[in-house]
Amino acid sequence: MKNVIYTLGFGVCLLSAGSALADQFSLTSPDIQDGKMMSKTHEFQGFGCTGDNQSPALEWHNAPEGTKSFAVLVHDRDAPTGSGWWHWQVINIPATTLSLPRDAGNINGAKLPKGAMQIESDYGTAAFGGACPPPGHGVHHYTFTVHALSGNLELPATASGALVGYMVNANTIEKASIEALYERK
Numbered sequence: 095m096k097n098v099i100y101t102l103g104f105g106v107c108l109l110s111a112g113s114a115l116a117d118q119f120s121l122t123s124p125d126i127q128d129g130k131m132m133s134k135t136h137e138f139q140g141f142g143c144t145g146d147n148q149s150p151a152l153e154w155h156n157a158p159e160g161t162k163s164f165a166v167l168v169h170d171r172d173a174p175t176g177s178g179w180w181h182w183q184v185i186n187i188p189a190t191t192l193s194l195p196r197d198a199g200n201i202n203g204a205k206l207p208k209g210a211m212q213i214e215s216d217y218g219t220a221a222f223g224g225a226c227p228p229p230g231h232g233v234h235h236y237t238f239t240v241h242a243l244s245g246n247l248e249l250p251a252t253a254s255g256a257l258v259g260y261m262v263n264a265n266t267i268e269k270a271s272i273e274a275l276y277e278r279k
Contacts, residue, residue: 117156121240121270125150125196132236132274135196138217138226143278149182149199149222150274154192154240158268161189161242165262169255172227172234175216180255181236182222183213185262186246198222209246213253220251225276232277239271 126132137145152166164187173179182199187210198205199222203212217223227234243265249258 119268119270120155121272122153123150126274128272132276136224138224141226143226145224147224148197151196152194157242162245163243165241167239169237170234180216183258186211229278233275236274237271239269241266241269
């Protein structure tokens with residue numbers, strides 16, 4: 095009888111942990127997967143790269159209470175710069191928005207929700223800039239992070255990645271990420 099109670103108790107614990115995990119703020123995508131290679135669709139067009147330069151579709155779930163807006167940041171920590179490379183910075187995404195379609199990061203911003211603002215990437219444009227690691231530099235890790243924020247941010251479109259990161263992190267309630275990979279041989 096003791097084993098049955100232990101097993102049942104363990105099952106209840108697993109169920110409780112499972113439902114707690116189901117309620118966590120999370121980021122998913124039909125286009126990219128955690129720990130998997132991105133397609134050429136998400137490669138930059140320029141600097142010797144010949145991709146489609148489209149941002150992946152992103153969806154987030156279970157935003158925390160108190161969320162007033164979202165920010166999406168994309169960073170390559172492996173870029174040979176000493177500080178990585180900012181590929182996309184979008185702030186002031188309305189709290190009612192729970193997804194961005196593929197190519198929302200295009201230069202005209204027409205697929206972004208009203209009020210959202212793209213800030214210059216390290217490519218120098220206020221748009222998504224796809225993966226473009228140096229040839230033969232190995233696999234690079236691209237972290238796509240959605241931040242649930244406690245308010246909107248007032249930043250210029252030319253703000254540095256450091257300033258954007260500071261303001262986003264100072265106002266983050268919770269965040270969720272996908273780390274996709276890319277390599278040029």
